[in-house]
Amino acid sequence: MRVRAARLRGVSEHASNVTPPGRPALDPADAGGLDASDALTLLGNGEITVTGRLVEASNTTLYCEISLDGVSGRCVYKPVRGERALWDFPDGTLAGRERAAYLVSEETGVGIVPPTVLRGGPFGVGMVQLWIDVDETVDLFALTRSDDPQLRTIALFDAVVNNADRKGGHLLPAPSGRIYGVDHGVTFHVENKLRTVLWTWRGQRLHADEVELLTCLREALDGSLAGTLAGPLTDAEINGLRARVVRLLTERRFPTPSGDWPAIPWPPF
Template sequence: MSESVSSGAPGGRPPLDPLDAGGLDAAGALRLLRDGTITVTGRLVEASNATLYCEISLVGVGDGDGDGDGDGDTGRCVYKPVRGERALWDFPDGTLAGRERAAYLLSEATGAGIVPPTVLRDGPFGPGMVQLWIDIDETVDLVALVRSDDPQLRAIALFDAVVNNADRKGSHLLPGPSGRIYGIDHGVTFHVEDKLRTLLWTWRGHRLRADELELLACLREAAGGSLGAALAALLTDAEIASLRARINRLLTERRFPVPSGDWPPIPWPPF
């Protein structure tokens, strides 16, 4: 799948609000992430894997079409090199960056703009995931937000059910200055076993709306076409088959999932 930008988030909003992204739109962000020069300036020490805070710049690079458009764009990003991934007992080594990219592609396919622009590319410490830095509204109380029934959180809860997110912490929700809520840290997703672990259980067992069922039907079709082809470079055949099975199950049951007694339903720590 190319670095195309989806038609937009629900309600006609673009998939990325420049107010949350240092003035960049989605197309500009993807160009910057793909072609910009990365300079590591810090590390997010609370992350379990190597997570580097970086400046990224297209100064002197341009966008490759010779017209100078895009030359001079700068921004901030998070760079997670594959070599810095901590080994996990239940996920194959060296696959977390690809899962982050896969989550972005699926988010793009929904048009919901949940996951910030994300690419796989080489960086100062080798290949890894590079994701646009999102500014957050520091006045938002994350605990109160997670306990709310904000419709954006409902969309994220459905997204997490589809990607089988095993670690939706409160700190993985980013409320932007625009009012948009983004989701990050999708390295432990797309497992073949049901591992949904999240703070967003507000809608457990609730019936899916008609628009949500329509979205799932579109995702099912895309998973058998262009989206599936793009995911094939990032996930195993079994993981893609499990993705399709989860979509089919949601369409059949027409309800949000409920916590399973076979897997802890809430991540630890929760924030």
């Protein structure tokens, strides 16, 4: 997959410093014409038909067709029973963490995580996420080394949710020009677990709009968002999320690698 250097330069030179807040969670051009509202209704209530499996995924990841009242789409279904046991995350919690990541993405208005629900399916309860079409001309390696402002926003989002596995392949450059982030199963740990290929902005000062975004998130966590997250996350994990937001607001800088934990996931792509 390749992207022309001019394309990367054009994005960096003409876009704003941060992803515009409040943008929809989904561009219909990236998901077969569905908007975010219709996608959530379809994902939450549609009939799921498994048609394939993403064999390179570490956990059971199924490619599915989903339909409801004449509306159809494609989705990824990750049943809880197919989650691989991890030494540092409780068993059976990865699907819920993916849902929680979507909720935080929606609350902040950054539109990073595609519409995601937690529901029953052919193999039991699991995470169901709308399938995003990918622009196959984009070179992911070149993209991750660019200063695309959308990646800056994703890097900040990862610091907030404590993403332990931001690989290059977990970035989806879509036909609309948007970049989505997926595979958020190992997030929200109470200990610092940040591992990412997006360290371009390490130590840099936050922009005013990023501070505003974090301030709004802190206020939401003091309000109804904490209750919404109480389903997929524990109280300790919600408190950890709040503490990370407060720390980012206090330091007003992107985090730097801690040295206590590998900074980059393996493999990175």
